[in-house]
Amino acid sequence: MQLKEPFRFDIKPIRDDRDHADALRTIEALWDAEPGSPEFDHMDVLVTLVEAYETRRWPIVELDPIAAIEAEMVCFPPRSRHDLRSDQHPFQPPPTPTKPRPS
Numbered sequence: 001m002q003l004k005e006p007f008r009f010d011i012k013p014i015r016d017d018r019d020h021a022d023a024l025r026t027i028e029a030l031w032d033a034e035p036g037s038p039e040f041d042h043m044d045v046l047v048t049l050v051e052a053y054e055t056r057r058w059p060i061v062e063l064d065p066i067a068a069i070e071a072e073m074v075c076f077p078p079r080s081r082h083d084l085r086s087d088q089h090p091f092q093p094p095p096t097p098t099k100p101r102p103s
Contacts, residue, residue: 009042014053
């Protein structure tokens with residue numbers, strides 16, 4: 001029995017943003033590869049390398065819970081400690097004071 005020539009691909013580490021961009025383009029080109037095919041395996045290996053690079057390049061730092069709340073308070077939209085009262089629904093803004101109606 002004669003074997004088909006195997007699909008060949010080069011495995012290289014992703015060392016910088018240029019290598020990362022090249023790997024992402026290759027993954028996109030192979031995205032619709034048939035599972036189990038050599039092209040799919042190539043894509044699978046590249047995805048693993050990209051994930052490892054992205055973890056090193058852009059690590060996600062876990063925030064202290066208090067620091068996360070304080071960061072949220074100043075960013076989306078600015079909030080005060082008063083806004084965090086337990087008698088307020090967490091996703092509703094504080095009530096707007098209304099002017100008394102003239103009698």
